[in-house]
Amino acid sequence: xxxxxxxKHSDPAAAVRACAVALGSGRPQLLLAFCGGKHDPGALRAAxxxxxxxxxxxxxxxxxxxxxxxxxYSGFELxxxxxxxxxxxxxxxxxxxxxxxxxAAGAAMGREVSGIAGPGDVVLLLFDSVAVAAPLRxxxxxxxxxxxxxxxxxxxxxxxxxxxxxxxxxxxxxxFDGDEVVKHAxxxxxxxxxxxxETAVMHGCRPVSxxxxxTRIDGAEVYELDGKPALSVIERMLGLPLGGARGQExxxxxxxxxxxGDPYAPFDENAYVNRLIxxxxxxxxxxxxxxxxxxxxxRVQIMSRDNGLMLDSVRRGVAEVNRAIARTRPLLGLYxxxxxxxxxxxxxxxxxxxxVRRTLDPAVPLLGFYSGVEIAxxxxxxxxxxxxxxxxxxxxxx
Amino acid sequence: xSEAAQDVLIGQxxxxxxxxxxxxxxxxxxxxxxxxxxxxxxxxARRSRTVVKLTREAYRLADGDHPPDExxxxxxxxxxxxxxxxxxxxxxxxPDGETFRVxxxxxxxxxxxxxxxxxxxxxxxxxxxxxxxxxxxxxxLTGILRLPYILWAHDRHAGRALILGNRSESNVSRxxxxxxxxxxxxxxxxxxxxxxxxxTQFALRGAMAAAERASAARARFLATLTHELRxxxxxxxxxxxxxxxxxxxxPAPADxxxxxxxxxxxxxxxxxxxxxxxxxSYLEQxxxxxxxxxxxxEEMLVGTAALVSGEGRSRGVVLRAAPIAxxxxxxxxxxxxxxxxxxxxxxxxxxxxAGGLVEVMAETTPDGGAAVIVRDSGVGMQPQDIPRALEPFxxxxxxxxxxxxGAGLGLPIARRLVEAHGGxxxxxxxxxxxxxxxxxxPPSRVRLKQD
Numbered sequence: 001x002x003x004x005x006x007x008k009h010s011d012p013a014a015a016v017r018a019c020a021v022a023l024g025s026g027r028p029q030l031l032l033a034f035c036g037g038k039h040d041p042g043a044l045r046a047a048x049x050x051x052x053x054x055x056x057x058x059x060x061x062x063x064x065x066x067x068x069x070x071x072x073y074s075g076f077e078l079x080x081x082x083x084x085x086x087x088x089x090x091x092x093x094x095x096x097x098x099x100x101x102x103x104a105a106g107a108a109m110g111r112e113v114s115g116i117a118g119p120g121d122v123v124l125l126l127f128d129s130v131a132v133a134a135p136l137r138x139x140x141x142x143x144x145x146x147x148x149x150x151x152x153x154x155x156x157x158x159x160x161x162x163x164x165x166x167x168x169x170x171x172x173x174x175x176f177d178g179d180e181v182v183k184h185a186x187x188x189x190x191x192x193x194x195x196x197x198e199t200a201v202m203h204g205c206r207p208v209s210x211x212x213x214x215t216r217i218d219g220a221e222v223y224e225l226d227g228k229p230a231l232s233v234i235e236r237m238l239g240l241p242l243g244g245a246r247g248q249e250x251x252x253x254x255x256x257x258x259x260x261g262d263p264y265a266p267f268d269e270n271a272y273v274n275r276l277i278x279x280x281x282x283x284x285x286x287x288x289x290x291x292x293x294x295x296x297x298x299r300v301q302i303m304s305r306d307n308g309l310m311l312d313s314v315r316r317g318v319a320e321v322n323r324a325i326a327r328t329r330p331l332l333g334l335y336x337x338x339x340x341x342x343x344x345x346x347x348x349x350x351x352x353x354x355x356v357r358r359t360l361d362p363a364v365p366l367l368g369f370y371s372g373v374e375i376a377x378x379x380x381x382x383x384x385x386x387x388x389x390x391x392x393x394x395x396x397x398x
Numbered sequence: 399x400s401e402a403a404q405d406v407l408i409g410q411x412x413x414x415x416x417x418x419x420x421x422x423x424x425x426x427x428x429x430x431x432x433x434x435x436x437x438x439x440x441x442x443a444r445r446s447r448t449v450v451k452l453t454r455e456a457y458r459l460a461d462g463d464h465p466p467d468e469x470x471x472x473x474x475x476x477x478x479x480x481x482x483x484x485x486x487x488x489x490x491x492x493p494d495g496e497t498f499r500v501x502x503x504x505x506x507x508x509x510x511x512x513x514x515x516x517x518x519x520x521x522x523x524x525x526x527x528x529x530x531x532x533x534x535x536x537x538x539l540t541g542i543l544r545l546p547y548i549l550w551a552h553d554r555h556a557g558r559a560l561i562l563g564n565r566s567e568s569n570v571s572r573x574x575x576x577x578x579x580x581x582x583x584x585x586x587x588x589x590x591x592x593x594x595x596x597x598t599q600f601a602l603r604g605a606m607a608a609a610e611r612a613s614a615a616r617a618r619f620l621a622t623l624t625h626e627l628r629x630x631x632x633x634x635x636x637x638x639x640x641x642x643x644x645x646x647x648x649p650a651p652a653d654x655x656x657x658x659x660x661x662x663x664x665x666x667x668x669x670x671x672x673x674x675x676x677x678x679s680y681l682e683q684x685x686x687x688x689x690x691x692x693x694x695x696e697e698m699l700v701g702t703a704a705l706v707s708g709e710g711r712s713r714g715v716v717l718r719a720a721p722i723a724x725x726x727x728x729x730x731x732x733x734x735x736x737x738x739x740x741x742x743x744x745x746x747x748x749x750x751x752a753g754g755l756v757e758v759m760a761e762t763t764p765d766g767g768a769a770v771i772v773r774d775s776g777v778g779m780q781p782q783d784i785p786r787a788l789e790p791f792x793x794x795x796x797x798x799x800x801x802x803x804g805a806g807l808g809l810p811i812a813r814r815l816v817e818a819h820g821g822x823x824x825x826x827x828x829x830x831x832x833x834x835x836x837x838x839x840p841p842s843r844v845r846l847k848q849d
Contacts, residue, residue, distance in 0.1 A: 010475050010504040038484075038505045074479035075505065167484075169566060208426030210419045237427045238434075253434050304430040307437060343444060344482055347437030 002332045002395075003028075003082040004367040006067020008036075008074065012044035015078040020051045022069075028055045028082035029089040032189070033176055034062035034369035037166025038075030041174055041181040052082075058092055058187045059126060060164040060175040063339040066353045066368030073342050075167055079367045081332060088331060090124070090189035091116050094177045098139045099131060099184035106147025109188055114152045116190045122197045122395065124334070125161030127186035129372035130173040136278065138170070139163070140220065141373040141385030142293035144186060149382055158197050159383035160393050162336040163372030168345055170372065195331065196398045198324040200317035201376050202352075202390040203269035204310025204341065205255055207301040209237060211263060214300060220278070220292035222256070225300070229285030234277075237302055250277040251340065255388060256289065257303040260379050269313060270379065274303055276340070276387040290373060290387055305388065307348040310341065314352045314390060318359045321392055325361060329397040333360055335368025336391040342370060356392060364394055445577075449584045452480045456588045466596035470502030473589050478505055481581065483562040485543045488589065489515075491557040496520060498559060500542065507543030507563055515542055520559070523583065524550040525574035528567055549574045551582040553590055560586040615789060626671055630664035637661050674807040677737075681814050688731040688818055692845065695726040695760040699770070702739040703758055706747055714752030717743070720759035725847040728760075728768060728839060730819060738815045741808035742772040742835045749833070750776035766841035767821075775832040784825045788813050819843060 007018035012035075031052060035044050041061065048057050064073025071077075083089040093112045097105035113123055127144055131137045141163055148159065166172040175185040212233070216224035225233045234254065255274040265271070275289040294300065335356055343351050353368065360366055376391040378384040399407070455476045459469050474486045485505035489498040492514065500512040517538050526536050526548050539550050545563030552559040560582060567573045637657040640647040649657060696719075703719045710717040728735070739758070746756040754775045763769050779787065787809050812835075813823040820840045827833040 008475070008479075010471055038478075040509075072479060073482070074475065075484075076475060076478070168482075171484075171565060206429075208423075208430045210422050237423065237430060239427060239431055254430060302426065302430070304426070304433045305437070306433055307440070343440070347440035347444070349440050 001084045002088055002365060003080075003084065004067065004332065004365040005080045005082070006065055006069050006071075006077070006367065008065075008070065008072055008077045010038070010076045012039045012078070013047040013050070015039070015076065016044065016047040016051050019078055019080045023080065023082050026084055027053055028084050029086055030083045030092075031055050031057045031059075032081035032083070033057050033059040034065050034077075034079040034164075034367070035060065035176075036065065036073075036075040036077040037061045037063060037172065039078070041176075044078070045176065045181055056092070056178040057176045058178055058189060060128065060181075060187075061166045061173050062369035062371070063165045063168050064342065064370035066335055066337065066357065066366070066370075068357060068366050071351070071353050071357065071368070073168060073339070073344070073370055079369055081334075081367055087192065088195060090191045092178060093188040093190065094185060096177070096182055096185045098128060098144070098186060102139050102143035103147035103150075105186065106144035107151035108147075109144075109186060110148035110151025110153075112151075113148070113157075113188050113190055114155070117152075117157055118193045120156050120158060120196070121193055122158045122160065122191040122195055124189040124191070125159060125186060125375055126164055126175065126189075127161070128173040128175050128182075128184055129163030129165050130170055131184065133170075133172055136170055138278070138290060138372070139184070140290070140292050141375060142291040145375055145383060145385050146293070148188075157383075158199075158377060159375060160197065160199065160334075160336070160377075160391060161375035161383075162369065162391070163374075163385075165339060165370070165372040168339045168342065168370070173372070191395065194398050195395050197393045197395055198321050198328075199376055199391065199393040200320045201270065201374075201378070201386065202310070202313040202317040202392065203272065203274070203388070204305060204307070204313055204346075204352075205257060205269070205272065205274050205303040205388055206306045206309055207257060207259075207267070207272075208254075208304045209302040211259075211299045211301055214294055214296055214298045217294060217296055217298075220289045221281070221284075221286050222289060222294065223284065223286040230287050231280050231282065231285045234280075234287060234302065250280055250287065253305070255303040255305070256287075256294070256300045258294065258298055258300050263299065269309070272303070273378065273384060274387045274389075291385055293385070305346060307346055310346070310348060311350055311352055311355065314355045315359065317390070317392055318356055321394055322359075322361050325364065325394050325396055330361065330364045330394050331397065332395045333364040333366040333368075334393045334395070335366065336371050336374045336376075336393075337368055338374060338388050338390065339370040339372065340388060341390060352390060356390070360392070360394075445581070448480045449581050452476060452581070452585055453588055455480075456585070456592065459592055460595055464596065465600060466593050467501075469589070469592055469596060471504060473585075473592065474502055474504045477560070477562070477585050481549075481562055481585075483549075484565050485545055485563045487543055487561050489542070489559040489561065491520075491552075491554075491559065495554070498542070503543070506565060507545050520552050520554075521550070522552050522554065523579050524548075525576070525578060527573045527575075547574060549578050549582050551579075551586045553586055556590045556593075558586065558590055558593075560589065623671075623675070627668070630668050633664040634661050634668075674811075677811055678807050681811060688734060690729045690731050690819070690843070692727045692729050692847075693732060694847075695728050695768070695770070696722040698728065698730070698732070698735060699739065699758050699760055702736050703743060705740060706743040709744070710747045710756065713747060713750075715747050715750045715754050715756055717747065717756045718758075720757055722760045723762060723846065726760060726762065726768065727845050727847050728770075729843040729845075730839075734815050735819065738812045738837065739770070739772070741812045742837075745808055746772050746774035746776065746833070746835070750774045754832075762844065762846070763838070766844065768839045768844040770837040770839070771834060773832065773834045778827045778829040778832050780829055781827065784827060787825065788823070 003023045005019035005022035007015045009015040065077035065079035095105045095109045131139045164173045175182050177185050212225040215227045222230045255276050257272040257274045260271050278288040280287050374386045374389045374391040375383050470488045478486050485507040487500045487503035490501050497514045497516050499514045530536050540548050543563040547564040549562040700719050707717050756774045758772050760770045816823040816837050822838050824836045
């Protein structure tokens with residue numbers, strides 16, 4: 001049995017008690033916890049220990065949580081998944097090496113997971129998204145995931161996951177590693193072979209430019225598009241200067257998208273890997289992306305967030321998952337939702353998380369969290385980190 | 399097709415491609431801007447709706463069972479949820495109007511020490527941004543939550559303030575602006591309104607509980623009174639029947655004398671009981687007609703002690719009046735204040751065993767008032783029984799009235815009379831060691847007469 005609970009309270013102990021009431025009696029084998037970033041993580045971990053005893057706790061900070069009973073991103077939310085049945089409880093691999101080398105840490109984790117996971121097994125990867133808060137530097141998911149795949153090998157694996165944040169401003173992040181609260185860590189929950197996942201990736205961006213080639217890039221910093229300073233190209237598109245504090249507003253406005261497959265095929269949102277723009281750098285004329293997986297020669301388009309498209313995508317994605325789990329035994333619905341999709345940030349007239357809560361099959365226990373980046377199988381291939389997406393997964397018995 | 403024609407066609411196609419690329423990018427740029435304008439409009443509309451949402455959610459707290467001092471935190475939770483800020487605090491203003499004390503705080507900045515903060519001429523509304531100069535006002539206000547960007551509202555009349563804070567100015571924590579005044583003032587007003595409602599609600603509950611307690615006390619009193627009346631009346635009727643002519647008992651002359659004494663004792667007890675009840679019943683009418691006058695404290699204390707000293711001697715209790723500051727005068731109603739002292743001294747003597755000591759004294763207090771103290775070395779009482787002893791119609795121990803007599807009205811009457819003088823009656827007691835009754839009179843009723 002897998003139970004879920006959601007609560008919101010500024011006192012972490014009260015939030016834990018409310019979740020415990022919702023979960024009912026019984027000592028879980030393992031807890032997966034997503035904790036609003038305004039909570040004191042140490043106090044919350046202590047409260048979990050008081051209420052649930054020595055059960056290991058994995059997960060970490062979240063910019064907000066989503067449950068059947070409510071959702072929010074005030075920073076005082078708490079979402080819990082309690083695994084009671086050893087037959088459905090995941091094995092866990094932990095690394096604390098992100099600060100030294102994200103790719104190497106991901107590779108080590110992939111190697112260890114490969115010793116546990118069978119072909120096609122579901123692996124949930126959660127990691128601390130923020131390496132340094134000021135000046136802001138992220139732990140790039142692209143490096144961690146690339147390392148994971150390199151370490152894991154060529155066997156198929158259903159890798160899902162998300163980056164953990166304390167809030168939508170990317171102020172920080174932390175991880176529950178089973179026993180403690182730690183920074184620069186990642187955890188991989190490896191589910192038993194009897195569990196399979198039905199996943200839909202919901203998007204919300206549309207191309208608004210012709211293809212442009214990245215002609216100069218260093219890591220996550222794009223200097224030139226089609227031989228011109230990247231920032232001036234984007235400024236021309238937006239019709240406004242983005243220097244100074246407004247540079248951060250780019251995160252709210254546009255992304256760079258790489259189309260997979262035939263570039264001239266009709267628009268299909270599932271064909272795009274989007275990269276959010278972390279900030280603009282007027283002094284170098286460059287923009288910094290959330291990830292560093294684009295390279296010189298990558299053809300990209302400027303993408304506009306489209307709230308209407310985002311909501312349509314959610315409706316389609318949830319319907320797709322509902323169809324896929326019909327006549328199966330669903331165990332857990334997990335929604336990994338980009339923090340930027342919350343209406344306070346996206347400006348969407350309807351909270352897309354609300355749509356998920358309302359339209360996902362009510363028989364599915366649902367818990368979600370607002371993340372920094374989402375990881376999901378992409379274009380029927382290997383999993384990739386994605387930006388500005390909602391990844392809805394329902395775990396079911398095989 | 400000739401090569402030249404092909405070149406022309408290629409040239410046309412290249413121009414056409416360039417045209418479509420340009421148009422695509424121009425239209426895309428327009429779409430992007432429209433999309434952003436629409437998002438911005440929705441975000442602005444969301445901010446407007448926030449005030450309504452906050453008000454609706456906050457007023458749900460009125461239905462909850464939170465006491466007035468416990469609605470602060472849930473109110474701040476609602477505010478933070480709607481304002482999407484990093485931290486928030488509610489403050490109370492001290493009587494000087496410039497010192498603020500944090501009463502509730504959550505989120506960033508809530509964990510630090512909460513020293514009172516002085517804000518000279520506190521504004522009703524204020525905010526800081528990256529462009530705000532760090533002048534004393536901004537410095538003082540940002541110091542409350544130790545966050546650089548704050549939004550502040552202060553209600554002078556209610557003596558309350560609300561402050562929100564952010565660590566940074568970014569796309570979610572956008573800079574505070576003048577347009578946020580409506581939000582923060584609405585939040586503060588709702589909080590103040592809820593506080594007042596809760597205070598009224600809890601005062602009403604308290605009054606209702608007091609009325610219920612009073613009603614129960616009256617019921618108990620009637621039961622006690624019935625018992626207290628029946629016991630001596632039974633004695634009077636029973637002994638009279640035994641002595642009435644034609645009685646089958648025909649008591650001996652010696653017994654008749656003893657019976658007559660018992661009848662007299664019962665009648666005197668009935669009279670005392672009636673006096674007490676009458677006194678208490680007329681208290682409400684008597685209080686407004688107090689006729690205070692300046693009297694020497696010594697005269698009042700020594701005179702009253704003399705009245706009780708006879709009973710003290712008969713019980714073997716020493717009654718002593720301590721020296722009183724020369725010239726100390728009290729503005730009191732002589733009849734009623736004497737009644738107070740008489741009740742206290744009578745109780746002290748009654749509950750002190752033979753060989754015990756009762757002292758009466760008066761002294762000035764640091765605030766310019768006076769304390770009249772009656773201290774005994776008697777049986778004392780449990781601390782939890784003291785409030786009940788001061789309530790009318792309460793019997794701490796039913797056996798006490800039988801052992802010591804009285805209907806238990808002396809202390810309640812004394813308390814009401816002291817309060818009518820603007821003072822208060824305090825009791826301290828230790829079982830087995832004795833009781834100290836202190837009458838505190840305000841400075842307006844105390845003076846030292848200079849010769």
